[in-house]
Amino acid sequence: MLIAGPTASGKSALAIALALEEGGVIVNADAMQVYRDLRILTARPSEEDESQVPHRLYGHVPGASAYSVARWLADASAEIDAVWRSGRVPVIVGGTGLYFKALEQGLADIPLIPPDITEKWRAAKGDLHAELAKRDKGAAARLNPNDRQRIIRAIEVFEGTGKPLDHWQRAAQGSAVLAGVEARRIFLNPDRKTLHARANARFERMVKEGGIEEARSLLEQGLGPNMPVMKAIGVKQMAAYLAGQTPLEEAVKAGQTATRQYIKRQLTWWRHQMPGWEERRA
Template sequence: MLIAGPTASGKSALAIALAHERGGVVVNADAMQVYRELRILTARPSEEDEAQVPHRLYGHVSGSSTYSVARWLADATTEIEAVWRSGRVPIITGGTGLYFKALEQGLADIPLIPPDITEKWRAAKGDLHAELAKRDEGAAARLNPNDRQRIIRALEVFEGTGRPLDYWQRAAQSQAALADTEVERIFLNPDRKVLYKRADERFARMVKEGGVEEVKALLALGLDTGKPLMKAIGVREIAAFLSGWRGLDDAIEAGQTATRQYIKRQLTWWRNQMQGWDERRA
């Protein structure tokens, strides 16, 4: 079972309820909840929640690491197979769309593209969509002529491997962790105003119930600011408060704004990925 949706949509509560009902194990599919240092600000399930039903892949990675989609897919596949062997139901839950995509479609094992080919197409001018159509009609038909980044990638792959991008994608999908598996997919999508209100209230509550202390401890580790965990919503805003650059109320408001912007990005991404998902408002 897959449960996805934007932040603050109620995914964790639903996953726990269904785990009770179906004898399930909740497997994390949220890119920030894998890190151990920020339980509160990343809205990881509480210790009480984790005591109710088994949870996997929550807080198991150090913030000093850079945890990739490939690493998550390997870890998730191991956990899912272990849950199946135990006779229980894996309930994969989170808001990171690329994790779900990798789980169902695999990760294309594309050979390394020679640097000169990469540089050639990234520096190319003119109508690259027309260039792609000459080489890979299928990719050109699927891609928006204005989607320059994906067009360049398709051109790189075709020239660098001699095969179209969808060849590699089909090969990956045939080996995907959930290939040939019957999957129930639930996408939680509450009314936008309701969702924003929940998100605003939750962020304010997280800050006041330990978020400041979490960020203070995180900053004390001296992690590189480029690490993914350092980009978690709330870290930059609370760090500004701790440095005296802004007041606490201002930091909370900034974090709430960042959360709403993140929700918009999540929903935009999912809008084109919803085929086969059961969309629920509550």
């Protein structure tokens, strides 16, 4: 069973309810909730929640670690297999679309592209969509002419490997964790006004319930700004407050704005990348 949706849509509560009904074990598919340093600011399930049903892959990674999709997929594969072998139902829940895509479609094992090819195309000018069409007509037909980043990647792969990108993607799909598995797929998509109100209230609550102290503790580790954990919503905003750069009220509003922007990105990504799920509005 797969449960996805934007932040603050009620995924965790639904996952617990369905896991209790089905005899399930909840497996985390949220890229920020893996970090042990940020229980509050990432809205990880509470200890009370975790006492109701087994939860896996929550808070198991130190913030100093640059966790990746590939590492999560390996960890999730092991947990899902263990749940199946125990005779229980894995309930995979989270808001990170790439994690679900990796489960269902695998990760393409593309050979390393030579640096000179990468540098050439990332510096290239002109109509790159036309350049892609000369090499890989299938990819050119699928990609928006304005999607420069993905176009460049498709050109790099073709030139570096001699095979189109979908060759590597098809190979990955055959070995995907959920290949051939009949699974219920639920996408929570509440009314946008309701969702924004929930997200705003939750951010205020997280700040009041220890989010500032949590951010301070993380900042004291001296991690670089490019570490994934430092990009969690709330860290940057609380850091500005703690440094005396922003009043707390403004920092909270900035965090709420960042959350709404993230919700928009999640919904846009899901609409284009993962169609066909059972959609619930509440």
